[in-house]
Amino acid sequence: MDERKRKYLAILLLLFIGGCVRQAYAEAEERQRELQSLQEEIKKYEQQLVQAKEKEKSTANLIASLDRQIDVTSGMLSSLRNEISQKDGQIKARSEQVTELQDQVARLRQVIKKRLVSFYKYGRRRDYELLLAGGSWHKANVWLKYQKMVAHNDRRNIESLLTKVQALQEEQQQLQLDVAHKANALAQNERRSEQLVMSRQKRQTHLATVRKDAEYLKQHMRELESAQEQIRGYIARSEKKRTDKQRQISHKKEIVMQKPTRDYNFSALRGHLPWPTRGDVISHFGKQRHPTLKTVTENLGIEISAPLGAPVQAVDGGQVQTITWQRGRGNIIIVSHDDGYYTVYTHLSDIRVNLMDYVEPGQIIGAVGDSGSLNGPVLHFQIWKNTDNLNPEEWLG
Numbered sequence: 001m002d003e004r005k006r007k008y009l010a011i012l013l014l015l016f017i018g019g020c021v022r023q024a025y026a027e028a029e030e031r032q033r034e035l036q037s038l039q040e041e042i043k044k045y046e047q048q049l050v051q052a053k054e055k056e057k058s059t060a061n062l063i064a065s066l067d068r069q070i071d072v073t074s075g076m077l078s079s080l081r082n083e084i085s086q087k088d089g090q091i092k093a094r095s096e097q098v099t100e101l102q103d104q105v106a107r108l109r110q111v112i113k114k115r116l117v118s119f120y121k122y123g124r125r126r127d128y129e130l131l132l133a134g135g136s137w138h139k140a141n142v143w144l145k146y147q148k149m150v151a152h153n154d155r156r157n158i159e160s161l162l163t164k165v166q167a168l169q170e171e172q173q174q175l176q177l178d179v180a181h182k183a184n185a186l187a188q189n190e191r192r193s194e195q196l197v198m199s200r201q202k203r204q205t206h207l208a209t210v211r212k213d214a215e216y217l218k219q220h221m222r223e224l225e226s227a228q229e230q231i232r233g234y235i236a237r238s239e240k241k242r243t244d245k246q247r248q249i250s251h252k253k254e255i256v257m258q259k260p261t262r263d264y265n266f267s268a269l270r271g272h273l274p275w276p277t278r279g280d281v282i283s284h285f286g287k288q289r290h291p292t293l294k295t296v297t298e299n300l301g302i303e304i305s306a307p308l309g310a311p312v313q314a315v316d317g318g319q320v321q322t323i324t325w326q327r328g329r330g331n332i333i334i335v336s337h338d339d340g341y342y343t344v345y346t347h348l349s350d351i352r353v354n355l356m357d358y359v360e361p362g363q364i365i366g367a368v369g370d371s372g373s374l375n376g377p378v379l380h381f382q383i384w385k386n387t388d389n390l391n392p393e394e395w396l397g
Helices: 003-054 059-132 137-210 214-251
Strands: 280-283 286-289 296-299 302-305 311-313 318-326 330-336 341-351 364-368 378-385 388-390
Touching: 059 137, 059 214, 059 330, 059 341, 214 318, 214 330, 214 341, 318 341, 330 364
Parallel strands: none
Antiparallel strands: 280 302, 286 296, 302 378, 311 364, 318 330, 330 341, 341 364, 341 378, 378 388
């Protein structure tokens, strides 16, 4: 490879590294803001929990505060684990870049060393030959200037590469310090999680005393009804946006045809959808008679009993329209699919997608939790067509 190509590749490499560094810093700042927000939310619910104890609020409020605190901490732990994993990947990438630059420096040093040896061995004799040749003064001067330019350029390239290597090594050290800091924070939150396990046990104790308490059960049913109305509202707003967009497109004179991403739609999957999680259905769709209150309520989905932390997958590809938390339902994800279909996943202990993300069929979007549940870890799952809810068991394969 000639000198010009080597310089060109070195410049491209340095520009690429600079871009990667700027992108890495921007992503790190964004994740730091997310973690700080979660930390602030944890402190807020810790204060609410203390206030609940001090003011001797109802058991329902105390359980709800514990639910929210546990869910937020679980989300923070997940974010910290992802942060550490990403930092490890960045360190590995930077190490490879440092190694490549060091190899370039070594190769360039060898080229310069050979050139210097050749100059000292043959340089003076070459000068004499040029001087003795007729009309060679100008050629000798040009040749000497060329050698100086080559030596100066080599030295400048080495200094630039060494500077970049040093910068990358310093960044690598900083990333290692960041990982150590995140690992320490993770350890602290693991200890916090252990404390929350005790709170979860306390929550179970409270639940055991109120599962047959009529007043608590009535309040819990009101919370579920309120949560259901909110879910209905989220879907109605998403559906309005979808139909408005379709109406705008239909009014255009020229419509740009887009290549379909697949050869089927959601409605074709009726009876063949994969289950969102593995478990047993403990509450079916439709009207249900409460065993204690003896009242009839309508279940707009199904409850699937599953181990705490079991993965929850999107039953089909779509876009995440809503991520929220509701008293009585815990963490909630709503995914929109084609043709106005929606799926709802509640009681999640962990959320692994972001708002407006596009998810693939079978992609893990969260984990089974028990916040707001009176029956232990459970996934409440719903399917909607426009603003009408459907029986999920008729759709799952």
